[in-house]
Amino acid sequence: QRRLWLMNQLEGANPAYNMPxxxxxxxxxxxxxxxxxxxxxVQRHESLRTIYPNEDGxxxxxxxxxxxxxxxxLEADSSEDEIAxxxxxxxxxxxxxxxxxxxRVSLFRLADDEHVLLxxxxxxxxxxxxxxxxxxxxxxxxxARCEGRAPDWTPLPLQLxxxxx
Numbered sequence: 599q600r601r602l603w604l605m606n607q608l609e610g611a612n613p614a615y616n617m618p619x620x621x622x623x624x625x626x627x628x629x630x631x632x633x634x635x636x637x638x639x640v641q642r643h644e645s646l647r648t649i650y651p652n653e654d655g656x657x658x659x660x661x662x663x664x665x666x667x668x669x670x671x672l673e674a675d676s677s678e679d680e681i682a683x684x685x686x687x688x689x690x691x692x693x694x695x696x697x698x699x700x701x702r703v704s705l706f707r708l709a710d711d712e713h714v715l716l717x718x719x720x721x722x723x724x725x726x727x728x729x730x731x732x733x734x735x736x737x738x739x740x741x742a743r744c745e746g747r748a749p750d751w752t753p754l755p756l757q758l759x760x761x762x763x
Contacts, residue, residue, distance in 0.1 A: 599650075599657075599722055600657065602615060602695075602720075602721055602722040603650050603657045603695060603722065606650075606693075606694075606695045606696075606722075607652065610692070611692030611693055611694045611695075612692055613689065613690045613691060613692050615720055615721040615722070616689055616690075616691065616693070616718055616719070616720060616721070617718070617719045617720070617721055617724070617725075617726065617728075617729060618685070618688075618689040618716060618717070618718050619716070619717045619718075619719070619729045619732065619733060620685055620714055620715070620716050620717075621714070621715045621716075621717070621733060621736075622712075622713075622714055623712070623713040623714070623715055624711065624712055625711055626711055627711075627713050628740075628743070628744050630743075631740055631743035631744045632671070632705075632715075632740060632743075633671060634739075634743040635736055635739035635740040635742075635743045635749075636668075636669050636671065636703060636736070636739075637667075637668050637669075638735075638739040638742075638743070638748065638749055639732070639735055639736050639739055640667050640668070640669055640699070640701065641667065642735060642739075642751070642754065643723075643732070643735070643754070644661050645700070645722075645723040645724055646667075646669075646699060646700065646701040646719065646723055647661060647662040647663070647666075647667035647699050647701075648660065648661050648662070648699065648700070648723070649662065649695065649696060649697060649698065649699060650695045650696055650722070651696045651697070652696055662699060667699065669699070669701050669702070669703045670703070671703045671704070671705050672688070672702070672703065672704045672705070673704075673705045673706075673707065674704070674705075674706055674707070675706070675707050676706040676707065676708055676714070677708060678708065681706060681708065681714055684706055685704075685706070685714065685716055688702075688704045688716050688718065689716065689718055691718055693720045695720065695722060700719055700720035700722050700723040701717065701718070701719050701720075701723065702717075702718040702719075703715070703716065703717055703718070704716040704718070717732065717733075717736070719732075735749075735751070738751065
């Protein structure tokens with residue numbers, strides 16, 4: 599984490615360390631359930647709601663809570679012909695680790711019953727192996743929220759953001 603923070607300080611915000619995860623969603627989309635599930639996801643994973651301000655040349659971890667941590671969902675219409683370019687452009691977002699959480703969410707509507715959800719995380723929040731558990735947790739949370747309840751999961755045994763940088 600320290601190396602990634604330092605690179606962000608030296609190079610400025612750089613999309614080279616982004617990890618995009620695009621999920622195709624077919625069927626009726628419950629937007630309220632999706633928003634609640636995303637909120638559940640960031641509450642479960644502290645690394646997705648941790649910023650790294652610079653204090654006297656050293657990073658420190660600030661874990662955001664509540665409304666500060668709630669990810670905005672950027673929504674746009676798309677088509678099969680445009681979606682690859684739109685995903686590529688969205689994946690090129692450059693995170694400012696000192697002031698913004700390392701998660702950005704985009705939702706592209708291809709049709710009323712066809713969407714692509716892009717979860718864009720910065721590598722400081724995890725690694726490639728983190729993407730599958732992240733997608734699984736979002737799926738569990740979304741299913742629960744569609745049923746009108748909170749997800750029933752056990753707390754994570756370790757939070758990445760608690761590692762001293």
